[in-house]
Each structure stands twice: as C-alpha cells, then as structure tokens.
Amino acid sequence: MKTFALAGNPNCGKTTLFNALTGSTAHVGNWPGVTVDKREGVYKGGAEKVNIVDLPGIYSLSPYTPEEVISRNFILDEKPDGIINIVDATNLERNLYLTTQILEMDVPVIVALNMMDEVEKTGDRIDVKALESAIGVPVVAISALRKQGIKELMDRAISMSAQRKGTTVLGGSLAPKIERARQFFAATNVASPLFHAIKLLEGDEIELRHSGAKELFTEISAGQDMEAVVADERYKYISAHFSTAKSKKETQVLTKSDKVDKVLTHRVWGLPIFAVILFAIFHLTFAEDLFYINTIASACGNPLPTFEDMGYAVSEGTGMYENFGIALAACFYDGAVFSPGVILTNILNLILGYASYGIGLGVESAGAAAWATSLVNDGIVGGITAVLGFLPQILTLFLFFSILEDTGYMARVAFILDRIFRRFGLSGRAFMPMIMGFGCSLPAMINTRTLADDKERTATIRVIPFFSCGAKLPILTAIAGGMCQLFGLPSVELITFSMYVLGIVTAIICVIVMRATTMRGEVPPFIMELPAYHMPGFKNLMLHLWDKTKHFVKKAFTIIFVSTVLIWFLQSFRWNWTYIGADDMGESILASIGQLIQPLFTPLGFGSQLGSYGWVFAVAAITGLIAKENVIATFSVLAAMFVAGFEGTEEGVEEAVVMIEATGMTPAACIAFIMFNMTTIPCFAAVATAKAELPAGKFGGTLVFWLVTSYLVGTMIYAVGEWWWTVFIWLAIAIAAATVIILHNKGKIKFPKLRKKRA
Amino acid sequence: MTKLLSDFAVGQSGKIVKVNGDGAIRRRLFDMGVTPGAEVMLRKKAPLGDPLEVNLRGYELTLRKVEAACVEVEA
Numbered sequence: 157m158k159t160f161a162l163a164g165n166p167n168c169g170k171t172t173l174f175n176a177l178t179g180s181t182a183h184v185g186n187w188p189g190v191t192v193d194k195r196e197g198v199y200k201g202g203a204e205k206v207n208i209v210d211l212p213g214i215y216s217l218s219p220y221t222p223e224e225v226i227s228r229n230f231i232l233d234e235k236p237d238g239i240i241n242i243v244d245a246t247n248l249e250r251n252l253y254l255t256t257q258i259l260e261m262d263v264p265v266i267v268a269l270n271m272m273d274e275v276e277k278t279g280d281r282i283d284v285k286a287l288e289s290a291i292g293v294p295v296v297a298i299s300a301l302r303k304q305g306i307k308e309l310m311d312r313a314i315s316m317s318a319q320r321k322g323t324t325v326l327g328g329s330l331a332p333k334i335e336r337a338r339q340f341f342a343a344t345n346v347a348s349p350l351f352h353a354i355k356l357l358e359g360d361e362i363e364l365r366h367s368g369a370k371e372l373f374t375e376i377s378a379g380q381d382m383e384a385v386v387a388d389e390r391y392k393y394i395s396a397h398f399s400t401a402k403s404k405k406e407t408q409v410l411t412k413s414d415k416v417d418k419v420l421t422h423r424v425w426g427l428p429i430f431a432v433i434l435f436a437i438f439h440l441t442f443a444e445d446l447f448y449i450n451t452i453a454s455a456c457g458n459p460l461p462t463f464e465d466m467g468y469a470v471s472e473g474t475g476m477y478e479n480f481g482i483a484l485a486a487c488f489y490d491g492a493v494f495s496p497g498v499i500l501t502n503i504l505n506l507i508l509g510y511a512s513y514g515i516g517l518g519v520e521s522a523g524a525a526a527w528a529t530s531l532v533n534d535g536i537v538g539g540i541t542a543v544l545g546f547l548p549q550i551l552t553l554f555l556f557f558s559i560l561e562d563t564g565y566m567a568r569v570a571f572i573l574d575r576i577f578r579r580f581g582l583s584g585r586a587f588m589p590m591i592m593g594f595g596c597s598l599p600a601m602i603n604t605r606t607l608a609d610d611k612e613r614t615a616t617i618r619v620i621p622f623f624s625c626g627a628k629l630p631i632l633t634a635i636a637g638g639m640c641q642l643f644g645l646p647s648v649e650l651i652t653f654s655m656y657v658l659g660i661v662t663a664i665i666c667v668i669v670m671r672a673t674t675m676r677g678e679v680p681p682f683i684m685e686l687p688a689y690h691m692p693g694f695k696n697l698m699l700h701l702w703d704k705t706k707h708f709v710k711k712a713f714t715i716i717f718v719s720t721v722l723i724w725f726l727q728s729f730r731w732n733w734t735y736i737g738a739d740d741m742g743e744s745i746l747a748s749i750g751q752l753i754q755p756l757f758t759p760l761g762f763g764s765q766l767g768s769y770g771w772v773f774a775v776a777a778i779t780g781l782i783a784k785e786n787v788i789a790t791f792s793v794l795a796a797m798f799v800a801g802f803e804g805t806e807e808g809v810e811e812a813v814v815m816i817e818a819t820g821m822t823p824a825a826c827i828a829f830i831m832f833n834m835t836t837i838p839c840f841a842a843v844a845t846a847k848a849e850l851p852a853g854k855f856g857g858t859l860v861f862w863l864v865t866s867y868l869v870g871t872m873i874y875a876v877g878e879w880w881w882t883v884f885i886w887l888a889i890a891i892a893a894a895t896v897i898i899l900h901n902k903g904k905i906k907f908p909k910l911r912k913k914r915a
Numbered sequence: 916m917t918k919l920l921s922d923f924a925v926g927q928s929g930k931i932v933k934v935n936g937d938g939a940i941r942r943r944l945f946d947m948g949v950t951p952g953a954e955v956m957l958r959k960k961a962p963l964g965d966p967l968e969v970n971l972r973g974y975e976l977t978l979r980k981v982e983a984a985c986v987e988v989e990a
Binding site: 215216218220246247248249250253383384387388391392395421422423424426427567570571572574575576578584681682683684685686687688 | 934939940941942943944945946947948950951952953959960961962963964965966968972973974975976977978979982
C-alpha cells in the first residue's frame with residue numbers, strides 16, 4: 157500500500173482534509189521519541205487503497221520546533237510515496253513558503269489548493285494551471301469542508317510517478333552557491349541533496365553538523381547574511397508569480413472576520429468579553445437554573461414549581477418520578493430550567509438509573525449470596541453509573557472549547573492575555589494548554605509541545621492539573637451540591653466557579669514562584685499567526701468529541717472499573733477475608749488503611765477531628781490518585797454502606813450529603829478537601845503523561861511539588877476558613893518568602909546549600 | 916527614514932528593510948514572512964498595549980513589542 161503524507165501550515169484545513177480522506181479508519185498514535193500526535197488512516201475512494209499520514213502543522217522546515225523536526229525527518233527518512241501539500245488559497249503567499257521548501261526534497265508532491273470557494277467568493281481568482289506549470293507539480297483546487305475536488309486530488313496523487321528530483325525556486329546569484337553545496341551533499345550519498353544544500357545555505361543547525369559543512373558554509377556565504385537572502389528570495393519568487401491573492405486584501409476595507417475581530421479584541425471590551433464567554437460556557441455546561449430564571453422568579457415571589465410540587469410521586473427505590481414521561485420531562489425542567497450540559501447528564505442518568513434498577517432486581521430474584529448482590533449493585537453498577545454520569549458534562553465542555561479553538565478565537569485569547577501571562581513569566585501560548593486542562597490534563601500536557609522553552613514547559617505541565625479537569629468536576633459539583641443542601645448556601649455554580657478561580661490563582665502563584673526560583677529563564681518569543689475567523693465544521697467537532705468519548709469510556713471500564721471493584725472488596729471484607737455486609741464498615745481493610753493515614757489530614761480539616769468515620773475522606777483522596785472520578789465513585793460505594801439501599805445518582809450530590817452528615821465536616825474542610833484533590837497528584841493517566849512530556853529529571857520534583865502544594869493549599873484554606881485571622885500569618889509567611897526569593901535573585905543574600913521548594 | 920516596527924502607531928504601514936535579533940527569533944520571523952521587502956501594517960495593539968497585530972503578506976501576525984523591535988521598517 158502506498159503511503160502519502162499530508163503536510164501544510166496550521167489552520168489551513170489540514171485536519172478537515174484528513175478527516176474527509178480517512179473517515180472512520182483514522183487512528184491516533186505517537187511519533188517515536190516525542191509525543192506529538194501521529195494521525196494515520198486509509199483512503200479507500202480511489203483505484204487503490206492508500207495510507208495517509210497526517211504530519212503536524214508547520215510553517216517551515218527549519219529545525220526549531222519538534223513539529224518541524226518530525227515533519228522534516230519523516231519526509232527524508234521514511235520516504236513516503238508522495239506528499240500532499242495542502243495550501244490555504246486565501247493565504248497563498250505564506251502557505252507557498254513551505255511548499256517551496258517541500259519541493260526541494262526528492263519526493264513526489266501534489267498541491268491541494270484548499271478554500272478556493274472562499275477565494276472565489278471574494279471575487280478573486282487564482283490561475284491553477286499557471287501555478288501548476290510554474291512549480292512543476294500537480295495542483296488541484298479543493299474544498300476540504302465541502303468535500304469538493306477530493307476525488308480528483310487523490311486520483312492524481314495515486315497516478316503520480318514514483319520518482320521526483322527536488323527542484324528549487326531559488327536562482328540568480330544563489331544558483332552557483334546552491335550547486336556547490338548540492339555537489340557536496342550528493343558526494344555523501346544522502347537523500348535529497350538539494351534540500352540539504354539549501355538548508356546549509358540558510359545556516360541550518362542540523363546541516364552544519366555534517367563534517368566539512370561548516371567550512372563550506374563559511375566559504376559560500378562569504379560573510380553574507382544567507383539566511384535573510386534565502387527567505388527573501390523565496391518570498392520574492394512567490395509574490396512575483398502569485399500575487400493575485402494579495403490584491404483583494406489591499407483593496408477590501410473590512411472582511412467579516414475583521415469586523416468580528418474588532419469587537420472580540422477591542423481595547424476595552426476584549427478582556428470583559430473573554431470573561432463573559434468563559435462564564436457562559438460554564439453556565440451552559442453546569443447551571444441547574446438556566447439564565448437564573450428560577451432565581452428571578454423566586455425573587456419576584458413566584459418560585460417555579462417542581463414536578464413533585466405538582467403532585468407527581470417519586471419512586472422510593474430509584475429516587476426518580478414514577479411516571480416515565482414525567483421522569484423524562486424532569487431531565488429538562490424540575491423547578492428550574494436546566495442547562496444543556498445538565499439536561500444531557502440527566503437523560504443519561506435516567507437511562508443508567510433504569511438499567512441499574514433492573515440489574516438490581518435481576519440479581520435479587522436470582523437469589524445470589526449477600527456479598528455477590530453487593531458486588532454487583534454497590535461495587536460494579538454503582539461505580540460505573542457514577543463515572544459514566546459525568547460524561548455528558550465533560551463532552552459539553554469539550555465541545556465549547558473545540559468551537560473556540562476551531563473558530564480561531566483561542567489564538568486571539570492568547571493575543572489578549574499574552575501581556576498578563578508574561579508578567580508571570582509565561583507566553584500567551586501557555587494559555588492554550590492551560591485552558592485545555594479544564595477539559596482533560598492529558599491532551600493539555602501533550603499540547604505544551606507548542607512551547608519552545610523547556611523551563612516554561614515544565615512550569616506549565618506542573619500547574620496544568622490545577623486547571624480543574626472534567627474528571628475533577630464531579631468532586632466539585634458533588635461536594636458543592638452537598639454543601640448547598642446541608643449548609644443552605646445559595647449557588648452550586650458560584651462555589652464551583654470560585655473553586656475554578658482558586659485553582660487558577662494557585663497555578664499563577666506557583667508559576668511565579670517557579671519562574672523566580674527553580675525554573676528561571678527568559679520568556680520565549682510569541683510570534684504566531686492569527687487565523688481568520690471561520691465557522692467550525694460540524695463533522696470535525698463530532699469526530700473530536702467521539703475521540704474523547706472513546707478515551708473516557710475506555711478509561712471508565714478499565715482503570716476505574718478495576719479500582720472500583722478493588723475498593724468495594726477492601727471495604728466489604730475484613731483482614732481475615734470474611735464478608736462484612738453493610739453494618740460494620742469500621743472493621744474493613746479499607747477503614748484500617750484510612751485510619752492509618754487519617755491523622756495526616758488533620759491540618760486540612762478532614763483528619764482526626766472527624767472521628768470514627770473521618771477515614772472516608774482519606775480513602776477517597778487516595779482512590780482519587782488512580783483516577784479522579786474515583787473520589788465520588790468511592791463516596792457512592794461507601795454511601796451505600798451508610799444508608800441501606802442507597803443508589804448512586806444525581807452527580808454524587810446525595811453521596812456527598814451522606815458523607816458530610818456522617819462525619820460532621822465543616823464547610824471550610826469541604827472546600828479544603830476539594831482544593832486538595834484539585835491540586836494534588838493528578839490521576840495515574842495524567843501522571844504517566846507528565847512523565848513522558850517533562851524534560852528528563854523533572855518528574856520526581858514534580859510529584860513532590862504536587863504533594864507539597866496541595867497540602868499547603870488545603871491547610872491554608874481550612875485554617876483561614878475556621879480562624880479568619882490566620883490570614884495575617886499566611887500573608888506574613890508569603891511576604892517573608894517573597895522577600896527572601898527577591899533578595900536572593902538580586903544576589904543580596906546567598907544560601908549555602910539549601911534546597912529551595914516552592915513557598 | 917527607518918523606524919522600528921515596535922514604534923509604529925496603529926494604522927501605520929511601511930516596507931521592511933532589515934530584520935535583526937538572534938537565531939531562533941530571527942528564523943521564526945523569516946518563516947512567518949517578515950523579510951526585507953515585505954509590506955507591513957500595524958493593525959492593532961492588544962488591550963494591554965502589547966503584543967501587536969500586524970498585517971503582512973495578506974494575513975494577520977501577532978508578535979510582541981520586543982520582537983517587533985527587531986524589525987526595521989521604512990515608513
């Protein structure tokens with residue numbers, strides 16, 4: 157089977173084309189050595205099946221980013237049967253810059269001129285035939301979004317001849333120099349000597365490593381700034397021949413994209429609009445009172461009735477409305493209109509509720525032993541229900557962030573926020589992985605590869621878990637929900653939102669401290685494209701979500717499933733392997749482990765002061781290390797032991813209520829517990845990712861960093877929550893620490909051998 | 916008269932004459948089309964005054980003031 161590689165700039169529609177070509181055959185892997193996504197798939201629409209490899213989006217083949225190095229090495233070493241170079245026709249000049257470099261390699265190339273429909277819409281035109289004859293490789297106009305021209309593109313790609321010698325657009329005074337260098341490389345028998353020759357001319361670090369290359373470079377460049385000359389010549393050639401695309405931008409006053417941009421990055425309104433968008437996303441995902449309709453109605457003296465108020469009965473066994481129609485309606489409205497995220501959660505929980513009720517009845521009627529019934533109902537069904545219940549909100553959140561990413565707004569967010577981030581020693585680009593952390597730490601940590609600087613990457617990866625991920629959200633909503641019920645606090649969302657903010661603040665403080673101490677370094681450059689705004693493609697969004705769903709469900713049924721059953725076992729059996737049943741959980745294996753470590757959490761408010769049942773929080777914090785979803789799944793299993801016949805439902809709120817009531821936890825301790833779980837060592841999957849992504853030797857320190865930070869944050873919150881005046885003590889400590897760091901950095905004081913940790 | 920891109924006012928445009936800076940930054944600027952001879956227009960400044968958004972070669976590029984200070988433009 158032939159293999160074609162897809163190469164092109166970021167934001168040129170490469171992913172859309174890849175999806176259109178490969179459909180359901182696509183799978184995601186890793187490039188060897190690094191963990192940049194390697195997406196592969198099979199195109200089946202032509203005369204023969206061809207393998208498609210999606211190279212990372214790049215602007216050039218210079219060796220400065222991992223993405224560029226990967227693409228360069230893949231083409232040179234793996235020798236694909238052809239390169240499909242996708243070019244954004246609306247941005248021809250800069251896109252062709254990469255094309256001129258690819259053409260220099262000894263590999264068949266076909267150019268896919270994407271978004272031609274957009275160009276024609278603006279009344280402009282590009283002469284495809286002229287372009288083709290000028291660069292000497294096939295050019296096909298396509299629209300990846302509308303799937304136009306793809307068949308023709310692939311037919312021509314498949315019928316390309318298998319051999320092609322590299323050609324260059326560079327000529328004139330450069331020609332003899334290039335020829336000199338080409339002969340040098342041809343003599344060494346490397347593939348694509350022309351490409352290497354021109355890269356050497358540019359003073360490329362990798363090429364200079366060849367023996368004798370440095371001398372040759374000094375000789376040919378003759379003191380001239382070859383790097384500038386070559387780049388300039390490329391652009392000169394492109395603009396001289398294909399300047400058509402440029403004409404419109406100069407004549408046109410404002411495109412639609414420009415108008416949108418004027419508002420979204422406005423000097424005054426840019427930042428507030430961003431805050432509003434962020435809040436709207438959270439509101440639409442988590443709000444149980446959409447647009448505060450019920451709050452407003454209640455304020456006017458007419459609270460909206462729940463279905464229970466209307467006289468519909470709630471079933472004892474399931475906690476759901478007896479009438480199925482009403483139960484379904486209650487997914488959308490029950491005393492308040494729900495947000496889309498909550499509606500989806502409710503519907504899934506309704507289905508899961510019926511399923512687990514049915515399974516429960518089945519096991520009972522089969523006359524299984526008490527421990528077996530408990531295993532199925534409390535261990536397996538309870539755990540899985542609790543975990544899968546979070547999926548809709550995680551996906552809703554993902555959907556919104558994918559839309560922001562695909563529309564091009566994310567890049568503007570980096571633009572707006574760069575100045576602020578620089579103050580903390582990071583670039584605006586660090587914002588993207590951080591905001592992705594709200595969905596899941598794994599892709600977020602992987603995405604830090606866009607950061608060129610190792611120290612910035614390390615600092616960013618370490619704080620990514622503080623941007624509370626989708627799996628930590630259940631901890632938040634469950635405990636916040638429980639707190640609202642028990643302590644009469646007004647708004648779940650407000651607590652959730654403040655916890656998110658607190659996580660961000662913690663991250664900022666940690667970054668500042670790290671960049672001032674262990675991770676000192678220059679702020680890396682911020683030179684990036686601001687892509688034109690466009691509507692996101694529905695299919696791309698859905699494929700993206702499907703990937704996440706698969707990932708999450710797989711996780712739910714493997715790691716989480718195993719650990720849930722393990723926990724069920726540990727808390728249902730004594731050390732002598734006898735089944736306990738619902739009554740004496742204090743005797744279980746889990747309880748003794750929990751009791752052993754319980755005192756450790758005393759400064760955080762959920763240790764020794766909680767008495768005999770306090771160990772449940774210690775246990776939940778530990779099971780959370782396996783996967784954060786487990787914290788509430790553990791609650792669910794344990795709650796079934798506190799309350800006979802307890803069913804895991806309602807996003808774990810009931811579980812949290814049972815837990816808090818049984819232990820007599822204070823509100824400050826609840827918050828400390830949430831923050832501890834948010835900032836401590838993340839789930840094992842994220843830990844493994846961090847290990848892979850962190851520069852060598854930074855992993856151990858990162859684990860220590862997470863433990864120390866979470867312990868300190870939890871302690872601080874509990875102390876201040878219980879005794880507000882301790883705030884002054886913490887402030888004094890912080891000021892003292894800051895003074896020491898600043899004085900040290902200015903060289904005023906020196907510590908002999910003291911190992912510094914974050915304050 | 917040449918002027919640094921970082922000293923431009925919003926809406927001002929000119930022709931790039933020279934690109935300074937060290938290895939990686941300079942290379943990156945070249946790769947993004949910031950080369951001598953290119954027309955560049957300062958489109959806007961971020962809400963906090965930095966970074967800058969410039970229009971060049973038919974697209975929008977963002978860069979910080981310190982990076983824009985590497986670019987000499989004939990205004």
